[in-house]
Amino acid sequence: MIHDNILIAHELLHYLQSSKNEPNKGFVVKLDMSKAYDRVEWNFIETIMIKIGFNVKWIEKIINCVRSVKYMVKCNNILSDVIISERGLCQGYPLSPYLFFFCMEAFSRMLIKAQDNNFLRGIRASINGPRINHFFIADDALLFVRNRKSQKINFEKSMVLFSPNTPIVQRNNFSDMLGMTVVENLNNYLGLPIPIDINNRLSCRINSWTKRLLSFGGKEVFIKAVLQSIPTYALSIFLAPKGVVENIQAKLSKTWWTRKDGGRFWIMLPWKTLRKPKGMGGLGVRDVRLFNLALIGRQVWRLINNKDTLCFKVLSSKYFPDGNIFKAKKVDKAFFTWSSIAAAAEALKDGFGWQVGNGDTINIQTDNWGMEGLNGDAIKGDCLNSNETSVKDLWLADRRSWNANKVKDVFGQDWGEKICNVLIGEEGQRDKMVWFHKPHGCFTTKTTYSWLLLKEMGYGPHKIYWKAIWKLDTLPKIRVFSWRVGHEILPTKAKIASISHGVDKSCQRCGAEVETLLHALKDCPTSRAALSMGGWSDSMFSKDCVHCIDWLEDLMWALDKKAMADLMVLLWNCWNNRNNLIFRGKEDTAAVIWERARTLSDDFRICNLLKEPLISSNVEEKKWKKPPKGFVKVNFDATVRINSMGYGAIVRDDDGFVLGGGGGFIDTRMPVHVAECVAFEKSIQLATQLNIKGDVMFETDHAALVNKLRNIGTDVTVVGARIKNCIAAFDSFNSAKLIWTNRACNKVADLLCTKMCSEEKTCFFDNP
Numbered sequence: 001m002i003h004d005n006i007l008i009a010h011e012l013l014h015y016l017q018s019s020k021n022e023p024n025k026g027f028v029v030k031l032d033m034s035k036a037y038d039r040v041e042w043n044f045i046e047t048i049m050i051k052i053g054f055n056v057k058w059i060e061k062i063i064n065c066v067r068s069v070k071y072m073v074k075c076n077n078i079l080s081d082v083i084i085s086e087r088g089l090c091q092g093y094p095l096s097p098y099l100f101f102f103c104m105e106a107f108s109r110m111l112i113k114a115q116d117n118n119f120l121r122g123i124r125a126s127i128n129g130p131r132i133n134h135f136f137i138a139d140d141a142l143l144f145v146r147n148r149k150s151q152k153i154n155f156e157k158s159m160v161l162f163s164p165n166t167p168i169v170q171r172n173n174f175s176d177m178l179g180m181t182v183v184e185n186l187n188n189y190l191g192l193p194i195p196i197d198i199n200n201r202l203s204c205r206i207n208s209w210t211k212r213l214l215s216f217g218g219k220e221v222f223i224k225a226v227l228q229s230i231p232t233y234a235l236s237i238f239l240a241p242k243g244v245v246e247n248i249q250a251k252l253s254k255t256w257w258t259r260k261d262g263g264r265f266w267i268m269l270p271w272k273t274l275r276k277p278k279g280m281g282g283l284g285v286r287d288v289r290l291f292n293l294a295l296i297g298r299q300v301w302r303l304i305n306n307k308d309t310l311c312f313k314v315l316s317s318k319y320f321p322d323g324n325i326f327k328a329k330k331v332d333k334a335f336f337t338w339s340s341i342a343a344a345a346e347a348l349k350d351g352f353g354w355q356v357g358n359g360d361t362i363n364i365q366t367d368n369w370g371m372e373g374l375n376g377d378a379i380k381g382d383c384l385n386s387n388e389t390s391v392k393d394l395w396l397a398d399r400r401s402w403n404a405n406k407v408k409d410v411f412g413q414d415w416g417e418k419i420c421n422v423l424i425g426e427e428g429q430r431d432k433m434v435w436f437h438k439p440h441g442c443f444t445t446k447t448t449y450s451w452l453l454l455k456e457m458g459y460g461p462h463k464i465y466w467k468a469i470w471k472l473d474t475l476p477k478i479r480v481f482s483w484r485v486g487h488e489i490l491p492t493k494a495k496i497a498s499i500s501h502g503v504d505k506s507c508q509r510c511g512a513e514v515e516t517l518l519h520a521l522k523d524c525p526t527s528r529a530a531l532s533m534g535g536w537s538d539s540m541f542s543k544d545c546v547h548c549i550d551w552l553e554d555l556m557w558a559l560d561k562k563a564m565a566d567l568m569v570l571l572w573n574c575w576n577n578r579n580n581l582i583f584r585g586k587e588d589t590a591a592v593i594w595e596r597a598r599t600l601s602d603d604f605r606i607c608n609l610l611k612e613p614l615i616s617s618n619v620e621e622k623k624w625k626k627p628p629k630g631f632v633k634v635n636f637d638a639t640v641r642i643n644s645m646g647y648g649a650i651v652r653d654d655d656g657f658v659l660g661g662g663g664g665f666i667d668t669r670m671p672v673h674v675a676e677c678v679a680f681e682k683s684i685q686l687a688t689q690l691n692i693k694g695d696v697m698f699e700t701d702h703a704a705l706v707n708k709l710r711n712i713g714t715d716v717t718v719v720g721a722r723i724k725n726c727i728a729a730f731d732s733f734n735s736a737k738l739i740w741t742n743r744a745c746n747k748v749a750d751l752l753c754t755k756m757c758s759e760e761k762t763c764f765f766d767n768p
Ligand SMILES: [Zn+2]
Pocket: 507, 508, 509, 510, 511, 512, 519, 520, 523, 524, 525
C-alpha cells in the first residue's frame, strides 16, 4: 500500500526534524532514481535473476529481449559500425520497470545487510520502533542514516536533509563528501500535495467553468464532478483543516446559487441541507469533512487488521504500544499524519466492534462487540463477578452458546434477546474486529460516509416526496424545480418580503393579500385554470395545507408516476408564466400554459421512447434446467419460521434423473442468511454421502448467498468463515460451483424444506 509508505516516511521525517531529543539524529538522502535506468548493467540483471532463482531458459529469453538493442550513428552521412551496448534499460518499454525492480530489490537487500552489519544504521521513529534505513516511493529512494560514519555515495541531483541541530561543520563535511544539495524540507518532493493545494485547484476549476451558462440540472452534475475530482489521494492521508473544508464548501455553495447573469445571489438553504441525500431533501452533494474522515478510516481499518505491516510497527510502537488503535496514548507534538488518523479513529470508533469468535479477548466492560451500541454501558445490574470479564464468561459452561438467563440478567430483556441472536464463531476462530455497517464486515469508504452522515442529521420528514421527485420521468430541470418547491425557496413575494423590509407581499396577478408559493402554483386564478384544464379535479385543491410539500406529498398517494411528472411540468410552466408577468409584463392564458406543458411532457416522452426499455420484454420461460453433460446438479433451499428453520436439497444428473434428496428441521431461531448457509452446508454433506465425486453445480435462489461467496475474499464475518469451510469442502469433488437461479427453477427444494419445517422432521433418501 502506497499510503503505508507515505505514513512511515512522514513519521521518520518528523522524527528527524523535531529537535526535542538528542541534538544530532542523522540525515536523510533523497536519490533521484529516474536516471538510474540508463546505468543498469545487463550482466547485473542476469546475475540477480539467477540469484532469485528463475529458470535458466526464462532468463535467457528475457536477456535476449534486452540485448537485442543495437545502435548505429550517422555522422556526415557515413554510418558508423554497429555499437553494442552493455547497459541501460529503455524507458517506456513494458518490461523495463520489472527488470529495474530486480535491481532495486538487490539494492534493498544490500542496505538491509549494511544495517545488520552496522555500516549504515537507519533511524527509528520511537524507542521500540523498527529501525529503517531505506525506503522506495515510486521514483524516489530515501535513505535514512543515523550520524556515525561517512559513506560514499555519488549521485548528482539528489538531495540531503539534516536534522535541525546538526552542527554546521558536520553538515558541510557531509554535503561536500556527498556532493548533494542541502535542503530544509523534503515534503514537496514526496509527491504529496498538502491540503491547501486542493483549495487552489478547486478555484481554478470552478473559475474556468462559471462563465458557461448552466441550468440547475447542469450545475448539479458540475458540482458533483468537481467534488469527485478533489484529490482523494491527499484526503486519505491528511485531515483537511476546518478552514479549508469550509472554503471548499462555500465555493460549491456559491456555484449552486449564483444566477446566470452573475448578479447578486441569495443562498437560500445552508450547506448542511444540500449535503443531505436526495431521498431526504438534499442534493446528495458530498460533505468534504465527513468524506475526508471516511477516507482516512481506511488507514484506521488497516491498522486494526493488518498488524504485520511495517507501517503498523512504526506507528504502534510510537502511539499505541498495546496494539489497540482506540486506546492510543497521548503524545505531545504528534505529527499531522498521525493526528489525522487519531481523529478519524475517534469519529468512527462506534462503528467498529468485535465479532465473537473464541470470546476470550473481548472485554465486556470496555469493548464494543456483537452489534452497534453494545458495550459496558448496556450492562444493567451488577450481577457479574469480578473475574467475569470476557464475553466467553457469558456462555454456557463448555459450550459455544449463550447462557440466555445470565445474559438477560446482566443486560436486561431487550439487549439480552439481541445478544442471544449474536452468532458465535466456530472452534478455533479468533475474535475479530469488524465494521458493523457492511454485511461482510469489511470496512468501505462508501458505507462509512453514509453512516457518518446519517449519524449527524438523523431522518427527517417528507421522505416520500424527496425520494419520489428524483425518480420522476422528466427533465432534470423539472426535478430540481420540484426540489425547490419542496423547500419553498422560489422567490415569491412572501419569500422576498421575509428578508427585506418594505416589499409588497401581494400577488401581482390577482391582487391576493400574500403571494405564498402555494398561492402562486395552486390558488392564483390563472394557475388554477391551467390545472383544471389539465383535467385535475377540484378534490385536488380542496384540502387545506400550509406548505406546498404537504399538498404535493398528499397527491403522491393518489397519482401515478406519469401523472405526477405531468403535474410538475405544468406547475413549472405556471411558475414561468408568473415570472413572465412580473419581469416582462406579459402573461399567457391558462390554455396556452397547459398546451405548452403538454408539449414539453410529450416531447420528453417521445425522445425517451427511442431508448431501450429498462426491462427486456421477452420473458424467458422459467423452470428447472438439466445440468450440462456429465454434471450433477444439487438444488437447495431454506425456510425460516419464527422459532425454527427447515432445509431441503435434491440431487439430479444430466438426464434430470433424481439421485437423492431430502431435508431437515432445526429447532432454533436464525436469520435468513444463516439459514441459507446451513442449507448450503447440508447439501454438500448430502452430495458427499451419495458418493458424488465428479463435476457438481449447487443451485440456490438466494442471491445474497451467491454474492457473499463472490466477495468471500474480504468477508470477515462468522457466516463468511462457514462459507469458506464450504468452499474448502468443494475439494472433494472434481469441480464444484455455486450458482444462482430463479425461484421458479428451485421449486422442488423449496417444497422439501417447507414440508420438513411443517412436519418437524429430518429425512434423506437415495435412489438404489
Ligand atoms: Zn394570485
